Amino acid sequence: MNHDRSRDLYDRALSVIPGGVNSSVRATRPYPFFIERGDGAHVVDADGNRYIDYVMGYGPLLYGHDMPDPVRAAVQSHASEGPMYGAPTEIEVDHAEFVARHVPSVEMIRFVNSGTEATVSAVRLARGYTGRDKIVVMQGGYHGAQESTLVEGGPDNPRPSTAGIPASFAEHTIPVPFNDEETIERVFEEHGHDIAGVLVEPVLGNYGIVQPISGYHETLRELCDDYGSLLVFDEVITGFRVGGLGCAQSKLGVTPDVTTFGKIIGGGFPVGAIGGKAEIIESFTPSGDVFQSGTFSGHPVTMAAGHAYLTYAAEHDVYEHVNRLGETLRAGITDLCEDRAPEYTVVGSDSMFKTVFTRDAPSSLGDQCADGCEQRTDCPRYDHCPKTGGDVADAETERWERVFWQEMKERGVFLTANQFESQFVSYAHTEEDVEETLEAYKEAL
Numbered sequence: 001m002n003h004d005r006s007r008d009l010y011d012r013a014l015s016v017i018p019g020g021v022n023s024s025v026r027a028t029r030p031y032p033f034f035i036e037r038g039d040g041a042h043v044v045d046a047d048g049n050r051y052i053d054y055v056m057g058y059g060p061l062l063y064g065h066d067m068p069d070p071v072r073a074a075v076q077s078h079a080s081e082g083p084m085y086g087a088p089t090e091i092e093v094d095h096a097e098f099v100a101r102h103v104p105s106v107e108m109i110r111f112v113n114s115g116t117e118a119t120v121s122a123v124r125l126a127r128g129y130t131g132r133d134k135i136v137v138m139q140g141g142y143h144g145a146q147e148s149t150l151v152e153g154g155p156d157n158p159r160p161s162t163a164g165i166p167a168s169f170a171e172h173t174i175p176v177p178f179n180d181e182e183t184i185e186r187v188f189e190e191h192g193h194d195i196a197g198v199l200v201e202p203v204l205g206n207y208g209i210v211q212p213i214s215g216y217h218e219t220l221r222e223l224c225d226d227y228g229s230l231l232v233f234d235e236v237i238t239g240f241r242v243g244g245l246g247c248a249q250s251k252l253g254v255t256p257d258v259t260t261f262g263k264i265i266g267g268g269f270p271v272g273a274i275g276g277k278a279e280i281i282e283s284f285t286p287s288g289d290v291f292q293s294g295t296f297s298g299h300p301v302t303m304a305a306g307h308a309y310l311t312y313a314a315e316h317d318v319y320e321h322v323n324r325l326g327e328t329l330r331a332g333i334t335d336l337c338e339d340r341a342p343e344y345t346v347v348g349s350d351s352m353f354k355t356v357f358t359r360d361a362p363s364s365l366g367d368q369c370a371d372g373c374e375q376r377t378d379c380p381r382y383d384h385c386p387k388t389g390g391d392v393a394d395a396e397t398e399r400w401e402r403v404f405w406q407e408m409k410e411r412g413v414f415l416t417a418n419q420f421e422s423q424f425v426s427y428a429h430t431e432e433d434v435e436e437t438l439e440a441y442k443e444a445l
């Protein structure tokens, strides 16, 4: 494959954009390929190379790169009419009503512009509503580029995970291992009455993928109820992907107090949202006293795209299609790993999948199978299925990024270059794409 034009573009970008990219994960080595256009499940780069795309914008593109006709029409009409006003529009109400109808925990919702903005607002909401300061997060969980959650370490030694955050900010955050009931119970015994909320991805999608074990979210729900803390599900990735229109919370059967959304809910345009019980969400200004505001919030083009996206999914076999292909991919890659690379583990559910490059590291939480893992009955490596962020921490990131990812790219398959980030199947992917992908995995493994 020729990448001359991408290399030249990267060279230009390095002079005016830090690291040459506008989001860190895009800086693939030795240089990123610049995308010229999308085409269904494929992207074409600036040198004319074509790839089957499983990055899918890091999750938002449920339909791939071709918008279904009603989505295209909704986007075009709202873009040409405005595009935005700084005053309310009907489409915001339509979209809010749709989400409240389909997501069990959502009675009210406030739309913002990114997943980060949603989690920032949710943390402020939890603190404002409860009058408490402490937030519990999961090690390996990701909630965007925000001060309260970019924290590493354990419950007794939290510290900022990046330069630029005062150490004193991290004092209010308690990182715990995902799926570890003993630790969360101890943390609540010690700090329960100071905990404003537990912020958790129902499935860790940025570090693994790690599925919840049976009963873990129920335990979080009970502890939050007992201590008057809010259970906040960060469904920025899982929302309208895992569990279909009811989101991961409907699949798990656990009802959070607050849910953050992003990605799919905006139909491919910048978006975030905070939904939940009316009594809690009404704490936001102007109905309550927790300040929340945004010039672009509820942007009409985004609302039109998101509403048309979800309406289309309600009327077509979208989730059946993406989940079936997801299962075919996971099963196919599992077979290939068993044969060619038995020390690697295939993870994911629904339309999410990833191969975790951990050599023989058994799970720290033993051999129980994760909930929602569709390979639980005959998984050859059930005791290696990661249960915590720590189980994934020793993954061979160099092998993934410098070797495997490159090998797949050269075979025309675009995977997430970061070892820890999920890959996504879209409605535009076909059985043939999956077959071609498995062939590429076979050669690359």
Ligand code: PMP
Residues within 6 Å of the ligand: 058, 114, 115, 116, 117, 119, 142, 143, 144, 145, 201, 205, 206, 234, 235, 236, 237, 262, 263, 271
């Ligand atoms: N929460 C989760 C679970 C995410 O996966 C992400 C982004 N991948 C965010 C929050 C932040 O969203 P954004 O990048 O739109 O700010």
